[in-house]
Amino acid sequence: MGCGRGNNDVGGAGEHHHSRGCVCEVVRAILEIQNAAVQDECNRCTTNCFLEPLGGIVSPARSNVDTRVFTLLNKDGSPFFATFNTPNGSCHCVSIYFRVEDVFDGCCATLRVLVPQDDNGHTVDLLNDYGTAIDFRQVCKVTQFEASDSCITVDLDCFCAVQCIDDVDLGICD
Template sequence: MSCGKEFNTGNCVCDILKEIADAQSDIIENGCVNCEQSIADLLGDNTLPAANELDTVPVLLYTKEGKPFKGFGACYDAISDIEGSFYFRVKDVDDDCCATLELLRDPNDPDDNPETPVSQFTGNLETTGICITVDAHCFCHITCLPAIDAL
């Protein structure tokens, strides 16, 4: 994915987040489990296999200072259990580039507050139900990881 394929907000991180959110939304709303195909459709490449179980494009975001961004939050029923993550699932992005991101975590990771993205377990990333809201204008770099089944 590159900047401005589907959107042109003037912010390439925001544009990519919007593309990912749309692709993931297509999968959920249409009832199919084919993230690769939805992203390929956005890019105009319909040559990928039709059947898979991928539903999430995990992303890493970087601040304007070049540091990996880590989000924090707690599940609704466990406010005392604050968790941090560098990995996110894009839930929504509005026209002002305000993005809702869900923290992704590996349930086997014993560390609720990893120091770096490489120290966080990623072998089995899953959605957490913990969402944060960010201004995509605050980021200068995004890394998209291979699509996974996280729902």
């Protein structure tokens, strides 16, 4: 029952229906936009997760993109994170950035964990010095992303917010 939604009294006579959470609807929309990635003219609005076509979030809009990068917030407001392995297996790192791969069974999703990188293509370690929380100073260093081989399955109703970050080309379909 994300974003404060739940059972709503429809007719005032005790009729109830269940409404999906807004995070679920946004992630479904992101998947549809990624799947329908087409080359269209630029759109100036760059902050809306529902913005079409894929590539509209970047400025200027690029036509060679295949991913809408997003983050999720837990119900307590903290960033949701998942681990990934570096290609050489030397690091079990943490990321708050995702690409939706599939949405199924109502509101479950498979998400690909994205590798946060700086301007030089180096992986940014998002954890604080104690390894116990996300260090937001490190988040500010992230300027690009790389696809990892790590995927997770989540229940989208467990989150209260989704934030779209960027439209990028990760070479997913190459």
